[in-house]
Amino acid sequence: MPFQSLADIRTLLTRLPAPDAKAIAAAEARNGQLTKPPGALGRLETVAIWLAGWQGTEKPRADRPQIAIFAGNHGVTAKGVSAFPAEVTVQMVANFAHGGAAINQLARAFGAKLDVHSLDLDRPTADFTEGPAMTEAEVVAAMRTGYEAVDPSADLFVAGEMGIGNTTAAAAIATALYGGFGWAGRGTGVDDAGLRRKEAAVAAGVERHQALLSDPLEVLRCLGGREIAAMAGAILGARMARVPVILDGFIACSAAAVLEQTAPGALDHCVAGHQSAEGAHARLLEKLGKEPLLALDLRLGEGSGAALAIGVVQGAVACHSGMATFAEAGVAAG
Amino acid sequence: MPFQSLADIRTLLTRLPAPDAKAIAAAEARNGQLTKPPGALGRLETVAIWLAGWQGTEKPRADRPQIAIFAGNHGVTAKGVSAFPAEVTVQMVANFAHGGAAINQLARAFGAKLDVHSLDLDRPTADFTEGPAMTEAEVVAAMRTGYEAVDPSADLFVAGEMGIGNTTAAAAIATALYGGFGWAGRGTGVDDAGLRRKEAAVAAGVERHQALLSDPLEVLRCLGGREIAAMAGAILGARMARVPVILDGFIACSAAAVLEQTAPGALDHCVAGHQSAEGAHARLLEKLGKEPLLALDLRLGEGSGAALAIGVVQGAVACHSGMATFAEAGVAAG
Numbered sequence: 001m002p003f004q005s006l007a008d009i010r011t012l013l014t015r016l017p018a019p020d021a022k023a024i025a026a027a028e029a030r031n032g033q034l035t036k037p038p039g040a041l042g043r044l045e046t047v048a049i050w051l052a053g054w055q056g057t058e059k060p061r062a063d064r065p066q067i068a069i070f071a072g073n074h075g076v077t078a079k080g081v082s083a084f085p086a087e088v089t090v091q092m093v094a095n096f097a098h099g100g101a102a103i104n105q106l107a108r109a110f111g112a113k114l115d116v117h118s119l120d121l122d123r124p125t126a127d128f129t130e131g132p133a134m135t136e137a138e139v140v141a142a143m144r145t146g147y148e149a150v151d152p153s154a155d156l157f158v159a160g161e162m163g164i165g166n167t168t169a170a171a172a173i174a175t176a177l178y179g180g181f182g183w184a185g186r187g188t189g190v191d192d193a194g195l196r197r198k199e200a201a202v203a204a205g206v207e208r209h210q211a212l213l214s215d216p217l218e219v220l221r222c223l224g225g226r227e228i229a230a231m232a233g234a235i236l237g238a239r240m241a242r243v244p245v246i247l248d249g250f251i252a253c254s255a256a257a258v259l260e261q262t263a264p265g266a267l268d269h270c271v272a273g274h275q276s277a278e279g280a281h282a283r284l285l286e287k288l289g290k291e292p293l294l295a296l297d298l299r300l301g302e303g304s305g306a307a308l309a310i311g312v313v314q315g316a317v318a319c320h321s322g323m324a325t326f327a328e329a330g331v332a333a334g
Numbered sequence: 335m336p337f338q339s340l341a342d343i344r345t346l347l348t349r350l351p352a353p354d355a356k357a358i359a360a361a362e363a364r365n366g367q368l369t370k371p372p373g374a375l376g377r378l379e380t381v382a383i384w385l386a387g388w389q390g391t392e393k394p395r396a397d398r399p400q401i402a403i404f405a406g407n408h409g410v411t412a413k414g415v416s417a418f419p420a421e422v423t424v425q426m427v428a429n430f431a432h433g434g435a436a437i438n439q440l441a442r443a444f445g446a447k448l449d450v451h452s453l454d455l456d457r458p459t460a461d462f463t464e465g466p467a468m469t470e471a472e473v474v475a476a477m478r479t480g481y482e483a484v485d486p487s488a489d490l491f492v493a494g495e496m497g498i499g500n501t502t503a504a505a506a507i508a509t510a511l512y513g514g515f516g517w518a519g520r521g522t523g524v525d526d527a528g529l530r531r532k533e534a535a536v537a538a539g540v541e542r543h544q545a546l547l548s549d550p551l552e553v554l555r556c557l558g559g560r561e562i563a564a565m566a567g568a569i570l571g572a573r574m575a576r577v578p579v580i581l582d583g584f585i586a587c588s589a590a591a592v593l594e595q596t597a598p599g600a601l602d603h604c605v606a607g608h609q610s611a612e613g614a615h616a617r618l619l620e621k622l623g624k625e626p627l628l629a630l631d632l633r634l635g636e637g638s639g640a641a642l643a644i645g646v647v648q649g650a651v652a653c654h655s656g657m658a659t660f661a662e663a664g665v666a667a668g
Contacts, residue, residue, distance in 0.1 A: 083371065100663045299374050304375070
């Protein structure tokens with residue numbers, strides 16, 4: 001068992017593996033010899049070299065991507081924070097199982113393995129405006145589900161989520177971690193009154209748990225949800241297995257932010273897949289120091305934006321690992 | 335033979351087919367019933383509906399993409415406008431043939447057919463600072479090569495290019511079509527002195543041919559190159575066959591701009607694949623009214639940015655054509 005308490009997780013976060021410096025140097029050298037002007041493939045070059053470091057090889061791959069979706073239910077939905085009823089979480093999990101959701105199509109399009117983990121959907125987290133969302137045992141169990149969901153043989157990992165009400169939880173986490181206002185947004189499409197209810201719930205939750213919120217893992221426990229905790233656990237699990245991660249949208253990034261605030265550098269194995277249309281996502285990416293690969297106004301969750309970015313990473317890898325060098329091709333190097 | 339003169343091409347440009355309005359309506363209706371909040375897939379939704387219109391079907395596809403690369407040589411390279419010698423054009427064509435270039439890897443990654451057309455590489459266009467780059471017969475022949483290169487059974491088309499010196503030709507075209515300064519950029523990586531030589535060549539070319547430049551097709555003839563003319567012909571050919579096009583970078587867009595300036599709306603079947611790092615590309619996309627799908631600092635040409643965007647379009651199509659509706663999945667529609 002990788003950890004049994006938040007204290008164990010704190011310890012784990014002090015022992016994170018680094019990328020392979022030799023592989024990075026070899027990939028950089030290779031990149032300089034490929035038949036193109038220096039830098040002409042832009043971010044595809046930096047992505048390929050980053051991937052090389054985490055995969056520990058000069059020629060990285062991206063033909064075994066894994067997408068894991070985590071689903072959870074939220075007590076705070078009682079406060080009228082979502083445009084959809086809480087039953088939709090379990091209905092969408094059934095849709096994932098039958099292959100009908102957006103993420104199923106994207107997984108197929110980019111050759112990714114897709115796993116779905118339902119986390120006690122019949123037992124929503126507590127309404128965080130009234131008490132901590134989870135006990136320590138609950139948050140640790142959820143993080144372990146995520147941690148153990150990572151296939152160490154995957155060459156790329158995406159954590160996605162489904163959970164009616166979870167943009168409210170993510171906004172509360174961001175507010176607690178970074179302060180300020182305006183972290184709540186429209187989510188799946190809540191109206192003005194709903195948005196005001198979200199803002200009120202976030203403010204109430206942060207105020208109620210204020211005494212504990214200097215610890216990011218307590219932020220996750222008090223304000224998060226099981227699927228958010230599972231994503232944090234999965235991102236940590238991927239790091240321990242040196243599997244590079246593509247971060248999805250606002251909710252996935254709120255989970256990631258908990259790790260980064262606990263141990264700066266904890267997201268070095270992560271690239272931002274996209275910038276979503278959820279208002280505060282751009283701001284959250286800035287806090288994480290991550291530049292998104294895509295910005296196509298998606299705001300679906302399910303890991304969909306990150307899944308779409310798998311295609312970009314596959315393009316980067318194809319060029320880096322497949323192109324001829326100037327010497328091989330007999331092309332003048334300029 | 336589709337056309338024999340620039341006059342024939344002008345006539346063709348008055349007879350462009352429109353998208354299928356019924357297919358657009360059907361695709362919009364379908365999009366509204368898919369298991370996601372309205373608009374949550376952002377630009378993937380508009381891309382899928384746009385594709386539906388041109389393919390004439392409620393459920394578009396993107397599994398038969400075609401990439402055609404056109405290569406040409408430029409007399410203006412005598413003015414020292416490129417960081418690479420002109421011989422690199424033919425060397426890179428050999429690299430395409432052997433599968434070693436970036437575009438070969440991207441074509442394979444996204445399942446695209448790749449064709450390479452060399453246009454009289456041993457006979458560069460005339461130096462446009464000293465005379466028209468091409469005769470009418472030459473520009474028409476090059477456009478015809480492009481026009482006939484389009485496979486009407488393709489479900490997506492990308493025109494790419496290779497031609498040392500062609501960012502100078504493209505900058506001259508943009509200057510002639512839109513006026514102003516600053517259309518010349520670093521291309522493959524020219525130094526400050528080289529950039530000044532480019533700017534001088536562009537200014538000299540535009541001044542020399544000023545009397546003819548109110549006609550966009552004359553702009554193409556006097557300042558363009560064979561591969562640029564071929565791309566214009568290919569984009570026109572795709573329109574006549576109702577094959578949707580992903581536009582590549584600055585040079586491809588300069589070719590497209592000739593069509594749009596001749597017949598506004600001529601690029602309605604085109605989406606901008608990416609915004610390149612070539613300085614003036616963003617400005618050219620604005621002139622064309624096109625929002626890029628990607629902006630990853632590529633500046634390679636070869637159709638590489640557009641090829642990468644095939645992945646995004648495939649993701650859009652996968653979602654639109656593969657997802658379950660609320661009714662099929664038994665999900666509450668919010």
